[in-house]
Amino acid sequence: MAVDESGRPYAHPLYDTLDHFPGLSLATTSLDRLLSWSATNSLWIFPMATSCCAIEFMTSAANRVDIDQMGAVIRPTPRHCDVMVVAGTITVKMAPRVKKLWEQMPEPKWCIAMGSCAISGDFYRDIYSVIPGIDTVVPVDVYIPGCPPNADQVLVGLKRLQEKVELHRRGLVPARDGRPEHDKMIDPAIGRVTDADRDASTTEQQLAASRDLGLGGNSRRASDTPSSRQGGVDEEAT
Amino acid sequence: MGSSTSHGAAPPPPAPTRDVRPLRMRVNPFLDIDQYDPEADLMALNMGPQHPSTHGVFRIKLFIDGEVVVKAVPYPGYLHRGVEKLCEKLTFAQLVPIVDKHDYVAPMTNEQAIVRVVEEALKIEVPRRARVLRTILAELQRIASHLLWLGTFTLDIGGTIGGGASVMMYTFRERELILDLFEMLTGARFHYNTHTPGGNRHDVPVGWPERVKKVCDVIAARLPEYTAACTDNDVFDLRSRGVGVIDAATALELGLSGPNLRASGVDHDLRRDAPYHAYDEVGVNVAVATDGDCWARYIVRMAEMEESLRIVRLLIDDIPQGPITALKPVKLHTQIKVPAGQHYAAIDTPRGELGTYLIGGGAEKGAAAFRLKIRPPSLHAMAALPWILPGNTVSDVVAILGSLDPIMGEVDR
Amino acid sequence: MAALDADTWAALRGAFPSALPIDADPSGPVVPVDLHVAVARFLKESLGFTMYVTVVASHWPQADGSDRFEVATVLRRPSNPSVTAAWRLQIGPEAEVPTLFPLFAGADWQEREQFDLVGVRFTGHPDLRRLMMPEDWEGHPLRKSYAIDTPHPPWR
Ligand code: SF4
Numbered sequence A: 001m002a003v004d005e006s007g008r009p010y011a012h013p014l015y016d017t018l019d020h021f022p023g024l025s026l027a028t029t030s031l032d033r034l035l036s037w038s039a040t041n042s043l044w045i046f047p048m049a050t051s052c053c054a055i056e057f058m059t060s061a062a063n064r065v066d067i068d069q070m071g072a073v074i075r076p077t078p079r080h081c082d083v084m085v086v087a088g089t090i091t092v093k094m095a096p097r098v099k100k101l102w103e104q105m106p107e108p109k110w111c112i113a114m115g116s117c118a119i120s121g122d123f124y125r126d127i128y129s130v131i132p133g134i135d136t137v138v139p140v141d142v143y144i145p146g147c148p149p150n151a152d153q154v155l156v157g158l159k160r161l162q163e164k165v166e167l168h169r170r171g172l173v174p175a176r177d178g179r180p181e182h183d184k185m186i187d188p189a190i191g192r193v194t195d196a197d198r199d200a201s202t203t204e205q206q207l208a209a210s211r212d213l214g215l216g217g218n219s220r221r222a223s224d225t226p227s228s229r230q231g232g233v234d235e236e237a238t
Numbered sequence B: 001m002g003s004s005t006s007h008g009a010a011p012p013p014p015a016p017t018r019d020v021r022p023l024r025m026r027v028n029p030f031l032d033i034d035q036y037d038p039e040a041d042l043m044a045l046n047m048g049p050q051h052p053s054t055h056g057v058f059r060i061k062l063f064i065d066g067e068v069v070v071k072a073v074p075y076p077g078y079l080h081r082g083v084e085k086l087c088e089k090l091t092f093a094q095l096v097p098i099v100d101k102h103d104y105v106a107p108m109t110n111e112q113a114i115v116r117v118v119e120e121a122l123k124i125e126v127p128r129r130a131r132v133l134r135t136i137l138a139e140l141q142r143i144a145s146h147l148l149w150l151g152t153f154t155l156d157i158g159g160t161i162g163g164g165a166s167v168m169m170y171t172f173r174e175r176e177l178i179l180d181l182f183e184m185l186t187g188a189r190f191h192y193n194t195h196t197p198g199g200n201r202h203d204v205p206v207g208w209p210e211r212v213k214k215v216c217d218v219i220a221a222r223l224p225e226y227t228a229a230c231t232d233n234d235v236f237d238l239r240s241r242g243v244g245v246i247d248a249a250t251a252l253e254l255g256l257s258g259p260n261l262r263a264s265g266v267d268h269d270l271r272r273d274a275p276y277h278a279y280d281e282v283g284v285n286v287a288v289a290t291d292g293d294c295w296a297r298y299i300v301r302m303a304e305m306e307e308s309l310r311i312v313r314l315l316i317d318d319i320p321q322g323p324i325t326a327l328k329p330v331k332l333h334t335q336i337k338v339p340a341g342q343h344y345a346a347i348d349t350p351r352g353e354l355g356t357y358l359i360g361g362g363a364e365k366g367a368a369a370f371r372l373k374i375r376p377p378s379l380h381a382m383a384a385l386p387w388i389l390p391g392n393t394v395s396d397v398v399a400i401l402g403s404l405d406p407i408m409g410e411v412d413r
Numbered sequence C: 001m002a003a004l005d006a007d008t009w010a011a012l013r014g015a016f017p018s019a020l021p022i023d024a025d026p027s028g029p030v031v032p033v034d035l036h037v038a039v040a041r042f043l044k045e046s047l048g049f050t051m052y053v054t055v056v057a058s059h060w061p062q063a064d065g066s067d068r069f070e071v072a073t074v075l076r077r078p079s080n081p082s083v084t085a086a087w088r089l090q091i092g093p094e095a096e097v098p099t100l101f102p103l104f105a106g107a108d109w110q111e112r113e114q115f116d117l118v119g120v121r122f123t124g125h126p127d128l129r130r131l132m133m134p135e136d137w138e139g140h141p142l143r144k145s146y147a148i149d150t151p152h153p154p155w156r
Helices: A013-019 A025-041 A052-061 A095-104 A115-120 A151-169 A180-185 A201-212 A219-223 B083-087 B092-099 B107-122 B128-158 B165-186 B208-231 B234-240 B248-254 B294-316 B377-383 B394-403 B408-412 C006-015 C033-045 C107-117
Strands: A044-049 A083-087 A110-114 A142-144 B042-047 B059-065 B068-075 B342-349 B352-359 B371-375 C051-061 C067-077 C083-091 C096-098 C121-123
Touching: A025 A151, A044 A052, A044 A095, A052 A083, A052 A115, A052 A151, A052 B165, A083 A095, A083 A115, A083 A151, A110 A115, A110 A151, A142 A151, B059 B394, B068 B394, B083 B092, B083 B371, B092 B107, B107 B128, B107 B342, B107 B352, B128 B165, B128 B208, B128 B234, B128 B294, B128 B342, B128 B394, B165 B208, B208 B234, B208 B294, B234 B294, B234 B394, B248 C051, B294 B394, B342 C051, B342 C083, B352 B377, B352 C051, B352 C067, B371 C051, B377 B408, B377 C107, C006 C033, C033 C067, C033 C083, C033 C096, C051 C107, C083 C096, C107 C121
Parallel strands: A044 A083, A083 A110, A110 A142, C096 C121
Antiparallel strands: B042 B059, B059 B068, B342 B352, B352 B371, C051 C067, C067 C083
């Protein structure tokens, strides 16, 4: 959903309550920041774990790497989750299920493609039963390359996604629904993104936006200027 | 058993036991569900393909009467990556990294299985140094694989966010130690690509044997912790004892192998009965249990870990000197050619008999296989499900599935 | 490894003297299709090959454009030492062989897989459906005439 006339990047029932009390714009701005902060730091992960990358994903949830330190919770049900991590090869038989599960996730939602298979099909790319990359089925936000990526790279990918979620929460990146670039790429005849149409420009733009904001490293603190923390007007969000 | 009758006392009343006839005689996996008792509380329940306890992507359609399964129809194939077709296009030197991805919990043994059939077909004598190193790697891999199995199995029967997760945390801690050893040797955490027809690619780095010994000590010291957490745990006992019994005759008929077969009381292990690598030098004490239930499969795997530790410690001290590969370095990967002819070779992986059936004489004058069939132990274990599941409750389905240790990459290939 | 060791071959020749060739083929003897079940039964019940290992079907396109198929079956004796026994069937374009399901429960899935991927029909199989590919899939991927990158819209 795009930014509506009230200037809010997303809907939340708390806004309705606050609207009954005029003069609380200060509070809504703080609420923005609170929700943005909480959404960024508590991503619930739905593991679409199919093959070898899934084992490495499990390792990232185990004690040495410990994905919990990012506030991430792994829940094996799509209805509770914000992020789908596609870890493994997706076959023709599985792809409709992936799409269905993706559709069951509530908005706003994100997708991480973990491993070469999910990114491009790896060396199974040209085989009759494997789809050439999960981004031909669902839109992908972050790619983690590797076969398999090391468990700690999952954390790096998640960090990237958190930056993106923060940008989205502030309305700097349009949400996926109604994201024109993606819709444009969908071939109406087959209802999915064709391989040839894929391009990296969207991601480039977002990365550029992220750099401009100085979100490259530790996103939250870099942008949390003292004035905004004291409740001043947040130019970036409005 | 016979003692009470020999003393002339009244025989104890027969316990309300389960049907002990062989599965083949009492279960009909092709039961026509329309003919089932119309009064029954019949329901069809789909489990999978994306279900956290199916160890990958696997779907079972369960017909349940109340809480009891009356028919189970598994649907594999959600991870079918067409590897056998790909193997007809690639040369033998290129196959090794491909087969890594089948049994992705034990990639080391996958590589050994495929290079063994090529060595067998070409009658290549592998140098002793490579054979000993392969034995060590296979046994370390067995420990790592069984550790992962134990973690996920306890997770299955203990719930996702419950007490069950603690054993998984312990086993992953130890598994990481072994993956570190492999990383030191090959540079990869898994998908090693370290075997090649005729020998190994990566020689033993300095300090590696000492580190292996240290890791063995750590794991040996921690195995009792698992016994304390599982064997002595009443819940674990109740959830696994007497659940999912497979009798020996049916297990053999189904082609079950490895720990699953040995848990059914068949004393058969390829490492001892058809030795390869350096197993004839060390001798293998095969762990066998007789009950054929989830508990027996657990006991067998725990005993195998001890035995693997023994073998590794035995061999690590004197890895023989000498070359590590029998072939000269190949300049062209098409250099290895297998002429027409059919070969079957198998090794015992942590999951059982991983065989490769190779028909030589394919493309490029035999540089690729004409047809290559992988015989995956997990597929046979999964084929047992329609036979074991009827008569068990829905909650036991998860325990049984977990206890068979299936890896879907291997089932579907 | 020869597909059959000498003792097994001698016993098998003794049981089916007229149907089998004199010399053992190192790739496994070719057995007439109508003896398939009898050979399997003899190996299982008389020689102790009780463990079902695998069945491999392969497609051999001929120069004249016709199809031939070969079906190899492997059994194992779970003793010490353990040996395998393999034999082959050669069939024409009708691609039909009798099932081994009544003897070996494991033949169920293995034969379904070979039917799915190679397209050999196993007559008498109680439930011959596709195993790996979706039920509505067209063609048999492991035939030599099947291109490896066959598209399957809309997914690939
Ligand atoms: S990218 Fe590599 S490790 Fe990951 S699923 Fe694919 S083959 Fe397996």
